[in-house]
Amino acid sequence: MxxxxxxxxxxxxxxxxxxxxxxxxxxxxxxxxxxxxxxxxxxxxxxxxxxxxxxxxxxxxxxxxxxxxxxxxxxxxxxxxxxxxxxxxxxxxxxxxxxxxxxxxxxxxxxxxxxxxxYPQGFGMTAIMGVDIGTLEGLLAQVNSPEQPVYLANINAEAQQVIAGSHGAMRQVALLAKKSGAGCAKLLAVSVPSHCPxxxxxxxxxxxxxxxxxxxxxxxxxxxxxxxxxxxxxxxxxxxxxxxxxxxxxxxxxxxxxxxxxxxxxxxxxxxxxxxxxxxxxxxxxxxxxxxxxxxxxxxxxxxxxxxxxx
Incomplete structure (x- = not known):
């Protein structure tokens, strides 16, 4: 071992x-x-x-x-x-x-x-827990736009992912995720939108x-x-x-x-x-x-x- x-x-x-x-x-x-x-x-x-x-x-x-x-x-x-x-x-x-x-x-x-x-301000990362990655990717596709960018950033577990983007876009995804059964959406102590384009x-x-x-x-x-x-x-x-x-x-x-x-x-x-x-x-x-x-x-x-x- x-x-x-x-x-x-x-x-x-x-x-x-x-x-x-x-x-x-x-x-x-x-x-x-x-x-x-x-x-x-x-x-x-x-x-x-x-x-x-x-x-x-x-x-x-x-x-x-x-x-x-x-x-x-x-x-x-x-x-x-x-x-x-x-x-x-x-x-x-x-x-x-x-x-x-x-x-x-x-x-x-x-x-x-x-x-x-x-990205000195207005961006960050949010953990989403309780939905599968397929569901989350569908929600991201609904919200993501040049004006309000948001992307998948981390795959931590089967039902725990992290998204990155503007605060406004992340809030929209978090609300949709909770309607889809997510148990928690938590803004992380990260001030930049890491792990995305x-x-x-x-x-x-x-x-x-x-x-x-x-x-x-x-x-x-x-x-x-x-x-x-x-x-x-x-x-x-x-x-x-x-x-x-x-x-x-x-x-x-x-x-x-x-x-x-x-x-x-x-x-x-x-x-x-x-x-x-x-x-x-x-x-x-x-x-x-x-x-x-x-x-x-x-x-x-x-x-x-x-x-x-x-x-």
Whole structure:
């Protein structure tokens, strides 16, 4: 049996999330490197005020994910697979050994700025729960227009999707979804319309920045959350990371692919536990656990137990 380490996307951020990281050599190193590369104190990024910025949110998610993964690696653990939802893919690529942490910081800083500049207000993302994807796509077709754009953005589970677009269009889709049996429609803490054609222009600009970045082959198997496929060449990784902001996230099938390949231990790196909840639906009789809220010695025991099963 194998293990999968996953890294969450925007919406999982929490005030003071960097200040709450475990005290360790790895955490201090990551924060110091981030501060040097970004030319600002990384610990200024996680205040409630700072997290109103897409750039700050995405940088905090990257730093938190890489820091905690390195803590576990230093303690002798190593995943069989890594994957990240949206911005989480950058932390996954760093842990997979394909992208340096310094380059990831520079790219994520630019990514956040490009996304924020493209849609400074009036747009976002909404989770729709309780309707199937076919029904939701029909509702999107009814509402979507050049004046009120709205698109499918994430497929999180069979009856849990996320849409992206203008606030007005999302409200219309949410009302129609509730009439069609949706149990909940929740506006997410994301200020840009990610994972849809609205971000094709900033994705193209980010692709240009990637052309000067060296990527290597993956040392740990990397599952793309856009294609739900294994990627391993630098060219594949470059395309996946640069363009995932404008491609639908298929997290449901990414987890299914992992399970079909023998993954039975799903570990969510900080912050949050949302991905753990989604995985529990697909990982029975396996285990889905989150780093946040768990003791390190408990994680040690679970990861060692899984490794001993593989040997």
């Amino acid at each position: 194998s293990s999968l380490w996953v890294f969450p996307g925007q919406g999982a951020q929490q005030p003071e999330m960097l200040h709450g990281l475990p005290v360790s050599h790895e955490t201090r190193e990551c924060l110091a490197e981030a501060s040097a590369v970004l030319e600002q104190d990384a610990l200024t990024l996680d205040s409630a005020h700072a997290l109103a910025s897409t750039r700050a949110v995405q940088l905090c998610l990257l730093i938190a994910g890489v820091s905690c993964a390195r803590i576990l690696i230093q303690r002798g653990h190593r995943p069989d697979y890594v994957s990240g939802l949206s911005i989480g893919a950058y932390a996954a690529a760093v842990v997979a050994g394909a992208l340096s942490f310094a380059d990831a910081l520079r790219l994520v800083s630019l990514r956040g700025e490009l996304m924020q500049q493209a 609205l971000l094709e222009t900033p994705a193209a600009r980010l692709s240009e920045a990637f052309s000067s970045v060296d990527l290597g082959p993956t040392q740990i198997r990397y599952l793309s959350s856009s294609s739900a496929r294994l990627l391993n060449t630098p060219e594949q990784l470059r395309d996946d990371l640069a363009n995932n902001m404008c491609r639908v996230v298929d997290w449901h099938n990414t987890l299914r692919m992992a399970y079909e390949r023998g993954v039975r231990l799903h570990l969510e790196l900080p912050p949050g536990t949302v991905l753990t909840g989604l995985a529990r639906r697909q990982f029975e009789p396996g285990q889905a656990i989150a780093f946040q809220g768990a003791r390190l010695d408990t994680l040690d025991a679970m990861l060692r137990q899984e490794a001993s099963r593989d040997s």
